[in-house]
Amino acid sequence: QVQLVQSGAEVKKPGASVKISCKASGYTVTSYTVHWVRQAPGQRLEWMGWINAANNTEYSQKFQGRVTITRDTSASTANMELSSLRSEDTAIYYCAREGRRGSYYSYWGQGTLVTVSS
Amino acid sequence: DIQMTQSPSTLSASVGDRVTITCRASQSISSWLAWYQQKPGKAPKLLIYKASSLESGVSSRFSGSGSGTEFTLTISSLQPDDFATYYCQQYNSYPLTFGGGTKVEIK
Numbered sequence: 001q002v003q004l005v006q007s008g009a010e011v012k013k014p015g016a017s018v019k020i021s022c023k024a025s026g027y028t029v030t031s032y033t034v035h036w037v038r039q040a041p042g043q044r045l046e047w048m049g050w051i052n053a054a055n056n057t058e059y060s061q062k063f064q065g066r067v068t069i070t071r072d073t074s075a076s077t078a079n080m081e082l083s084s085l086r087s088e089d090t091a092i093y094y095c096a097r098e099g100r101r102g103s104y105y106s107y108w109g110q111g112t113l114v115t116v117s118s
Numbered sequence: 119d120i121q122m123t124q125s126p127s128t129l130s131a132s133v134g135d136r137v138t139i140t141c142r143a144s145q146s147i148s149s150w151l152a153w154y155q156q157k158p159g160k161a162p163k164l165l166i167y168k169a170s171s172l173e174s175g176v177s178s179r180f181s182g183s184g185s186g187t188e189f190t191l192t193i194s195s196l197q198p199d200d201f202a203t204y205y206c207q208q209y210n211s212y213p214l215t216f217g218g219g220t221k222v223e224i225k
Contacts, residue, residue: 035214045162045205047214060213094161101168103209104152108161 002026004034004095004109011115017083020112022095024076033098034078035105036069040091048093050103051078085116120144120208124217130225137193139220141206146186150210153182153191156219157202165204166191196222 007021022034033052039045049059051069059067068081078095093112096105121144131137141151149169154162164173166182169189179194193200201224206217 044218045207045216047212047216058212062213096161099164099167101171102150103214104164104167104207105154105162106164106173108163111161 002097002107004097004107006093006095006109006112009113009115011117012085014086014116014118016085016116017081018085018114019079019081020093020095020114022078022080022109024078024097027097029071029076029078030073033103034069034071035096035098035103036067036080036093037096037105038091038093039111040088043091046091048080050098082114085114087116090114090116119213120147120211120215122206122208122215122217124204124206124220126220127218128221128223130223131196132225133196133198135196135225137196137200137222139191139204139222141184141189141191141217143187143189143208143210147208147210149185150208151182151184151189152207152209153180154205154207155200155202156205162205193222 003025005023010018033050035050036048051057057069066083070079095109097107099106123142125140151169153166156162165180170182181192203219203221205219
């Protein structure tokens with residue numbers, strides 16, 4: 001069955017970068033678009049960007065210039081790197097795979113907590 | 119950006135109750151709307167896509183309706199496992215956006 005397994009929790013200082021991985025199994029990683037969504041404490045879910053089957057990326061304007069999404073096809077892994085971290089970036093970060101019929105999310109990773117604190 | 123507004127933000131209900139949650143979009147999104155259920159410490163779970171299509175494996179007590187700017191999620195008979203937070207998401211245009219959530223609590 002389809003599974004997305006993310007890397008573990010991170011604690012970072014302001015100004016640092018964080019890179020989170022999302023390992024896919026149960027499907028061909030080059031066949032579906034993978035998105036990254038975050039959820040800050042008490043906040044709504046927030047879309048960050050995606051990487052599609054053709055290895056193209058699109059990012060939310062909010063994160064443009066700070067976020068980079070990549071894919072390692074041989075490792076069936078999608079990665080999300082967020083730079084210039086600030087305290088407001090403290091959140092749970094999820095990878096999620098699109099459904100067969102649109103940009104909704106049929107499958108989610110378990111989430112990775114990123115804490116930004118001095 | 120398309121703003122998604124859910125109401126109510128919190129709902130108290132009893133097992134067996136019929137529950138309705140509303141999601142409004144700031145502009146028309148046709149039927150490009152999904153609903154998710156999220157429990158504490160867990161990732162969201164897809165319930166409904168394209169406004170009214172039930173995801174495979176999801177209980178038929180969940181149903182969705184609406185188009186354009188107004189949508190509803192209905193739970194026909196609330197079960198103990200249904201106490202959770204529910205989110206809508208539009209995928210008509212980028213940036214994809216979510217509603218603020220509706221927490222369904224035990225009355």
